Amino acid sequence: MSAGHPEAAAAFLNDSERAAWHDQALWFVRQRRDRATDLPEWEALRDRAAELKAYAMANLAGLLEAFETRATASGVTVHWARDAKEHNRIVFDLLRQRSATRVAKSKSMLTEECQLNPYLAARGIEVVDTDLGERIVQLAGEAPSHIVLPAIHWKKEEVGTLFHTHFGTPADESSPDALAAAAREHLREVLLHADAAITGANAMVAGTGGVVICTNEGNADLGMHSAPIHIVSVGIEKIVATLDDLGVLLRVLARSATGQPITAYTTHITAPRPGAEMHVVLVDNGRSARLADPEFRSALHCIRCGACLNTCPVYRRSGGHSYQYSIAGPIGAILAPAVDLDAHRALPFASTLCGSCKDVCPVRIDIPVQLLAWRGRIASANALPKGYAAIFARLGGIVADRTRFESAGRWARRALRFLPPALLAGRWNPWTRAGRELPLAPAQSFREWARREGRVE
Amino acid sequence: MIARAEILAAIRAAEVPPAPTPAPVPDAADAADLLQQFRSTLESVGGASAVCEPMQVFEEVVYTLLGPGRHAVVVLPGRFAVAENGAVYVDADDLTNRADVVLATELVLVVPTGAIVATMHEAVRRLPAGSRCGWFLSGPSKTADIEQALVIGAQGAKTLLVVFRD
Numbered sequence: 001m002s003a004g005h006p007e008a009a010a011a012f013l014n015d016s017e018r019a020a021w022h023d024q025a026l027w028f029v030r031q032r033r034d035r036a037t038d039l040p041e042w043e044a045l046r047d048r049a050a051e052l053k054a055y056a057m058a059n060l061a062g063l064l065e066a067f068e069t070r071a072t073a074s075g076v077t078v079h080w081a082r083d084a085k086e087h088n089r090i091v092f093d094l095l096r097q098r099s100a101t102r103v104a105k106s107k108s109m110l111t112e113e114c115q116l117n118p119y120l121a122a123r124g125i126e127v128v129d130t131d132l133g134e135r136i137v138q139l140a141g142e143a144p145s146h147i148v149l150p151a152i153h154w155k156k157e158e159v160g161t162l163f164h165t166h167f168g169t170p171a172d173e174s175s176p177d178a179l180a181a182a183a184r185e186h187l188r189e190v191l192l193h194a195d196a197a198i199t200g201a202n203a204m205v206a207g208t209g210g211v212v213i214c215t216n217e218g219n220a221d222l223g224m225h226s227a228p229i230h231i232v233s234v235g236i237e238k239i240v241a242t243l244d245d246l247g248v249l250l251r252v253l254a255r256s257a258t259g260q261p262i263t264a265y266t267t268h269i270t271a272p273r274p275g276a277e278m279h280v281v282l283v284d285n286g287r288s289a290r291l292a293d294p295e296f297r298s299a300l301h302c303i304r305c306g307a308c309l310n311t312c313p314v315y316r317r318s319g320g321h322s323y324q325y326s327i328a329g330p331i332g333a334i335l336a337p338a339v340d341l342d343a344h345r346a347l348p349f350a351s352t353l354c355g356s357c358k359d360v361c362p363v364r365i366d367i368p369v370q371l372l373a374w375r376g377r378i379a380s381a382n383a384l385p386k387g388y389a390a391i392f393a394r395l396g397g398i399v400a401d402r403t404r405f406e407s408a409g410r411w412a413r414r415a416l417r418f419l420p421p422a423l424l425a426g427r428w429n430p431w432t433r434a435g436r437e438l439p440l441a442p443a444q445s446f447r448e449w450a451r452r453e454g455r456v457e
Numbered sequence: 458m459i460a461r462a463e464i465l466a467a468i469r470a471a472e473v474p475p476a477p478t479p480a481p482v483p484d485a486a487d488a489a490d491l492l493q494q495f496r497s498t499l500e501s502v503g504g505a506s507a508v509c510e511p512m513q514v515f516e517e518v519v520y521t522l523l524g525p526g527r528h529a530v531v532v533l534p535g536r537f538a539v540a541e542n543g544a545v546y547v548d549a550d551d552l553t554n555r556a557d558v559v560l561a562t563e564l565v566l567v568v569p570t571g572a573i574v575a576t577m578h579e580a581v582r583r584l585p586a587g588s589r590c591g592w593f594l595s596g597p598s599k600t601a602d603i604e605q606a607l608v609i610g611a612q613g614a615k616t617l618l619v620v621f622r623d
C-alpha cells in the first residue's frame with residue numbers, strides 16, 4: 001500500500017503557502033453556497049430532498065425498471081453493469097462496433113470510479129475530457145482533486161505553462177480569460193468532431209425515462225447533440241421517482257455546489273435525436289451491497305454537490321489527492337472503505353467529527369455518524385492504521401476510569417500552566433509543529449469547580 | 458440479461474424498509490413581481506433581458522441589448538422563464554437542430570410575455586408531456602475552473618439574451 005492519508009496530507013501541508021491558498025479557495029466557494037442557500041424554505045427543501053432520496057432507495061428496483069421501460073420505448077438502449085469491469089466492457093464494445101477511436105467525455109465521477117479512460121486508452125481509443133478543469137488535470141496526467149472543481153489545486157500560472165505546451169498559448173499567459181478562450185477553441189473542435197460522446201448523469205427520472213445532465217460550460221450538450229452515439233454512464237442510485245422530485249433536486253444541487261441558483265445548462269433528455277443512438281449504462285459496482293447495510297445505506301443519497309468537501313477543515317488543508325480515491329473529502333471517506341476497507345482504512349480518521357459536512361449536506365446525510373461507525377468496523381476488523389491501536393488502548397484505559405481520567409486531567413493542566421513553553425512547543429509536539437498555539441489551561445476542571453460549589457457529589 | 462437480473466435481485470434482497478411517498482411541493486403562494494425577479498437573477502448569472510412592447514421592432518430591441526459591433530445571433534423560442542434562477546425552458550421540438558442551443562455564440566431566447574413561473578417546482582410541472590429533449594438555460598456558458606475566476610463563454614454561448622414578446 002502506498003502512503004496513506006496522514007502521510008499525503010503532511011506532504012501537502014509542507015508547502016504552507018499553497019495549503020493556505022487552497023484552504024481559502026474552497027472557503028470562498030463555501031461562502032458562496034451560504035449566500036445562495038439563504039432562502040426561507042431552505043431547511044424544508046433539504047428535508048424534502050432527503051425524503052425523495054430515501055423513497056428512491058426504498059423503491060429502487062421498481063424505479064429502475066420503470067425508467068428502463070420508458071427509456072426503451074423512446075428509443076434508448078439500456079444496459080446493466082454489475083461492476084466497473086462490466087461497465088468498461090459494455091462501453092468499449094459499443095465504441096468498437098462503431099469503429100469509434102476519438103471520444104469526447106463530459107464530467108462523470110462514475111467513469112473515474114471505473115477507471116474507464118485508461119481501459120479505453122489501452123485498447124486504442126482516445127478519450128478527451130471536455131470539462132475545462134478535467135481537461136487540465138488530464139493533460140497533466142492527474143486525477144481530479146474535487147468532484148465539482150477538478151482543478152481547484154491548480155494555480156493560473158501553472159495552467160498557463162500547461163497550455164503553452166499543449167495549445168501554444170504565449171509562455172507567460174496566465175489570464176483565466178485568455179486561457180479559457182484557448183481551451184474553448186480546442187474543446188469545441190474535439191466535441192464537434194468526436195466519434196462518440198460519453199456523459200455522466202446528475203439524475204434519472206423514473207416517471208419520464210429521462211436522463212438529467214447539468215453543466216456550466218455546455219460541453220456535455222455540445223458532445224451529445226453532435227456525435228452519432230451518446231453513451232450515459234450512471235450509478236443506479238441516481239434515480240428519482242418523479243419530475244416533482246427532480247424540481248427539488250435541481251433547487252438544492254447547484255446552490256450547494258457552487259452557490260449558483262442553477263447550472264447554466266440543465267438538460268432533460270428522454271430520446272436520441274433522429275438518426276443518432278443513445279445508450280444508458282446502469283452501474284451497480286457495490287451500490288446494491290451498500291443498500292443492504294442499514295448503517296451506511298444513506299451514503300447512497302449523495303448527489304455529488306461537493307459541499308461537504310468545501311466546508312471540511314481536513315479536506316481544505318490536505319487536498320483531494322491525499323484521499324487517494326476517486327471521491328475525496330468527507331463523502332469519499334465514507335464511500336471508499338466500502339470499496340476497499342484495507343486500502344482506505346485511514347480515511348474515516350481524517351476528520352475531527354466537527355459535523356460541518358452534515359450541516360451543509362443538501363440531502364442530510366449524517367456523515368459524522370458514518371465516519372464513527374466506519375472507525376468501529378475498522379477496529380473490529382483489526383485494521384486500524386499503524387500506531388492507532390496502541391494509542392486507543394491507552395486512551396481507552398484512561399477515559400473509561402474516572403480516577404485515572406481526573407488524574408490525567410490534573411497533570412495535563414499543570415503541565416500546560418507551569419512547564420516552560422519552549423519545552424511544550426518542542427519538535428515532539430505535532431500540535432505546535434503545525435504552527436498552532438497551545439490553549440491556556442484553566443486552574444481546575446469543570447467537575448472540580450462543581451464539586452467546590454457543592455453542585456455534585 | 459444476467460447482469461440486470463442479478464442487480465435487481467440484489468436490490469430487492471437488500472430489503473430497504475418502506476419510506477413515505479414525498480408530499481408534492483405546493484406552488485409559491487405569493488405572486489411577487491416575477492418579471493423583475495427573473496430579470497435581476499438573469500443579470501446576476503451573466504445574461505440580459507428586455508421586454509419587446511407591441512409597438513417595438515424586435516430586431517431593434519435585440520441590437521439595443523447587444524450594443525454596437527458585428528453580431529451573429531441565433532434566435533430560438535423559449536417556452537417559459539423561471540424567476541428564481543434566470544432560466545428559460547427550451548424544448549427540442551421547437552428546434553431544427555438540438556446542438557443549436559450550444560453552437561450559437563450569441564443566443565437570443567424569445568419567451569411569450571407573462572410566461573414566468575416562480576420556482577423549479579412549478580417549472581418541472583410545465584415540461585411538455587412526452588418531451589424528447591429540453592433544456593433549462595440560465596445565462597451564457599461559463600467556467601470558474603481556473604483559480605475560481607469566472608469566465609463567461611466557456612464552450613457554448615458567450616452572450617445570452619432573453620426577450621419577452623407577445
